[in-house]
Amino acid sequence: MVLVSINHPIDPEAAWQQLFARDPAATFFYAVATTGVFCRPTCASRRPLRANVRFFPTAQAAQAAGFRPCKRCRPTTAQINPLDKIRSYIEDNFDRPVPLAELGRIAGMSPFTVQRLFKREMGASPLAYQRALRASSLRGALKQGDSVTKAIYEAGFGSSSRAYEGAPLGMTPARFAQGGRGEQIAFTTARSPFGWLVVGSTHRGLCWLALGATSAEAEASLREEFPLATLYGDPSLSKLVDAAVAIVSGSAQPPTELSLDLRGTAFQLRVWQALRQIPRGQTRTYSQLAREMGIPRSTRAVARACATNRVSLFVPCHRVVGVTGSLTGYRWGVERKRKLLEAEGAANGTHIPRSA
Numbered sequence: 001m002v003l004v005s006i007n008h009p010i011d012p013e014a015a016w017q018q019l020f021a022r023d024p025a026a027t028f029f030y031a032v033a034t035t036g037v038f039c040r041p042t043c044a045s046r047r048p049l050r051a052n053v054r055f056f057p058t059a060q061a062a063q064a065a066g067f068r069p070c071k072r073c074r075p076t077t078a079q080i081n082p083l084d085k086i087r088s089y090i091e092d093n094f095d096r097p098v099p100l101a102e103l104g105r106i107a108g109m110s111p112f113t114v115q116r117l118f119k120r121e122m123g124a125s126p127l128a129y130q131r132a133l134r135a136s137s138l139r140g141a142l143k144q145g146d147s148v149t150k151a152i153y154e155a156g157f158g159s160s161s162r163a164y165e166g167a168p169l170g171m172t173p174a175r176f177a178q179g180g181r182g183e184q185i186a187f188t189t190a191r192s193p194f195g196w197l198v199v200g201s202t203h204r205g206l207c208w209l210a211l212g213a214t215s216a217e218a219e220a221s222l223r224e225e226f227p228l229a230t231l232y233g234d235p236s237l238s239k240l241v242d243a244a245v246a247i248v249s250g251s252a253q254p255p256t257e258l259s260l261d262l263r264g265t266a267f268q269l270r271v272w273q274a275l276r277q278i279p280r281g282q283t284r285t286y287s288q289l290a291r292e293m294g295i296p297r298s299t300r301a302v303a304r305a306c307a308t309n310r311v312s313l314f315v316p317c318h319r320v321v322g323v324t325g326s327l328t329g330y331r332w333g334v335e336r337k338r339k340l341l342e343a344e345g346a347a348n349g350t351h352i353p354r355s356a
Ligand SMILES: [Zn+2]
Pocket: 038, 039, 040, 043, 044, 045, 070, 071, 072, 073, 074
């Protein structure tokens, strides 16, 4: 009755449970002997009788067995991960409240399932995520003179962000971050023990801190990240370079008055904030970080957010390493990551290879 592929054995009992729950995380396909049609487990069509169901690891396998693709769930078309679909829909419409029912229609699942899936994967309900998104533009808070760090903290999941709910925002975070259009960014470069550093700052705060082999390379990275911004030199920013180096060398704490102009989705902001909680001299794996954030199943999303960090050192993404303690990728080069961790004394108990 049940087809079991050699490479991907399907446990029919577990598959039936997933089918019954229309679990969006299910990866198999099911065919119904009486109709000759096969579906995705999330298909909204009437649930078949258990005795008539066959499971297949792929749509191709179901077709090879003579079943036709369902016209409703179209199992042969490429499918975007439903969580990504929901998330990007919320982000595109973040300036208005999007009800669960609407998200359900977008993702082709019940409002209840949207709520459950989203909460499981993101660690927050869709509603809390929307609230945080609205708050995370940080504008309302910044106009009141709060530091960005405080605003991010207050925008964080789990804390009340009602104070910011009314803040009108004309742009989505994605558009807001796009190339720095219309932004004035002051910058300077300076030599450091870790190579050349470039700092860029808007009037709101530090928006770029990157490492490069030369002053020109460092500066070019800023230009590349914010191609639409107006850049102008400001040597007084070199004090931020000193502060960044001092954090790594352990000679000073991060300046308390430091403002960061971080831009990203609420999720990215949340990850970057978590990075700032990793003490100097310590490291975390991506899965440890995800666990500490209460979203153990989102390790890959956490890794992606780490990789898009724009403010190195102050947001210490170099303190996240691979499972074996090995150095995984670093936006500014694995060799620099090794140097930074060595300077922080993080080598204790951590395998830091000379080259990665
Ligand atoms: Zn179907």
